[in-house]
Amino acid sequence: MRKFLAVVKHEYRKVVLKWSFLIGTLLLPFLAACFAFVPLIIFSLKGEPSRIAIADPTGKILPRLEKNLSAERMVEKAKKAAKDSLTKIDASQEEKMRNNAAQFMQEFKLVQYEIAGRDQDEIRADLLEKINGGEINAYLLVPANFDSPDARFEFRSRKGSDFVSNSTFKDALNDAVRSQRLAEANISEEKLAQLSAPVNFDAKGIDERGAEKDSAGVFIASFVIGLMIYIMLAIYGQQILGAVVEEKETRIAEILFSSARPFELMLGKLVGVGLAGLTQLAIWVGTASILLGFLALQTDFQAILASVPTITPIMVVYFLIFFLLGFFIYASIFALIGSMVTTVQEGGQFAFPPMMLLLVGFYFSFAVIRDPNSSLSFWTSIAPFFAPITMPVRIIAETPPVWEIALSIAVNAAAIAGLVWIASRVYRVGMLMYGKRASIPEIWKWIWQA
């Protein structure tokens, strides 16, 4: 037992005290924080305002445009866009890009251009000169007949490729012209908003108790959980593979085997590295709770938080259990591979089949998210190899009855027992076989030999 603990401690330290662990641990919360905070930071950044000269012979468009481009209106728009980009995951690519663009807040300074009886060409020449002189960045010629459908608004800008400002400006102009047209048709803006409001399509999933949940939020949360387990299993599985191959390649195995039982050594390795993975998860779960707690204090984000499905402590426990189940399944396969190959490169080639298996499990999680109660979802969340990814996804999407979770845990625990047994048989012999990679029949023999 003491030796086993020595192995666990050694393997744990080997992973946790490496720079890559620190970097990996910090990177994920950092990226998550970026998603939450970067828009906020960008909103507060104000670039140089665009100075735009408006030649408005009617004098009706400019005031409306000024109102639409005011700082308050821009902040409002940016917030709405930020919220949309998080919740409207069914938006089209184009819509998403527009939303993202809108989050970059612009500042416009509108300058009224005194026409003073000049004709179109004179005005144009004068404005172009002003642009070249750097006095203004752009100009807009409002046609006198803005009412007519073929009225042309001439906009010339030195920053013609700045599609973000252009589209923002265009939207504001559109709104301004439309309001003016409505006003002239004696229809109030409020009236129009009332008439053209989209229907309120209230789509929410319900669980068996009839409690509602936001389907978009569920999708994101399930996806994130599935992805996280998938990545963790891939990283920590490779970690095991690397550690085993190192001990074989450097012949340390011979010294280790003369000091402790191979089973102790292998299991100690799995437990040590598994604990390291658990440590990383704990750090992340901790930071996530703090982050969510912090966001909850910001009134701006309460609407977003409301759409995140509630994650109960029992879900976190399930999540950790299934991570461990998956870890032991894949780690024992990787330990087996590590002890049958001779170099890290060879190990990389043989790591392909289990990595594929892992990936298939990850893909199944999409089927589970779409229909958590289908028979496919049921079987993939019970089956070993897949359940460690699909079951946590299913639990978030639509928590299945406890007996199904228990069955899944039991089936996977049994698979682990079998795999660890097989892996330890191969490990015991394979670690001392130098020179060439073992063939499958050889491995079969090792498993059954006394």
Place this chain on the structure above:
Amino acid sequence: MSDPTGTGVTLKISNVTKRFGDFTAVEDLSFEVRAGRVFGFLGPNGAGKTTTIRMIVGITAPDNGSIELFGEHVSPHLQNRIGYLPEERGLYKKMKVVDQLKYFAALKGMASSDAEKKIDFWLERMKLSEWKTKKTTDLSKGMQQKIQFISTVLHDPDLLILDEPFSGLDPVNVEFMIEVLSEFRTQQKTVIFSTHLMETAERLCHDIILINKSRKVVGGSLREVKESYGKNLIAFRGMGADNLISDRTFVEKVVSHADEQELHLAEGVDSQQLLRALIESGAEITKFEITEPSLNDIFIEKVQNA
């Protein structure tokens, strides 16, 4: 401690056989290693030395026969009393020297405070103190060898098994290691070491066993082994004896050295008989000495004739 049972035998191997599929690595091997002695385990590559050693340290189990260590059947708890330096050996590449040594010590059941003291002592002894917190990759090959040796002796084992301990060491370090091993001998610890270097074996070993093609060829104390070969070998220097020397009824084989010849007597010929014949033939004899064969000679003869 090296002889708790009072039988004076640290290791007793009886009729041990080990097969890998159709290949027999060790066949019906029996020998004893007495406590407080240095035992040379000799044989060419592939003779079954490493397989035998692995069975002694409990890495593999024999198919037949029995191995008794310190008067008990080999079992994992005896591993703490053995220090094993394998022929193929290595260290963790990116780990600090002190951390590796601590880990190996822990695997031998040592408490970490004890280990710390011992590590400092041995690093000092090996003149490697300033490398304590360096990584393996910063160390030269020779330094790594010494660190591996430290990991073998750190837990103060009663039985030390060294498989080709000197390979890759420069002569100065070989001398240094021999000195350290000699100390073990005086502490009544048992040392088994396997080597190709017959000169070294000759200097260090009390007892030897020579195995070839998975079987024992010869074994016993160095003295006995040599004596059993030693009566028919003569170092000779002289003039006018060529006729007699090339007479195969007297001399089976002549090996010429720089300024003398080594005569291997034919079977049934006594050294005194040859001396009388030489005198009678009128040869001028400046040296006629009955010598022992070197371990090297025995090794080559036994392995070649097998």
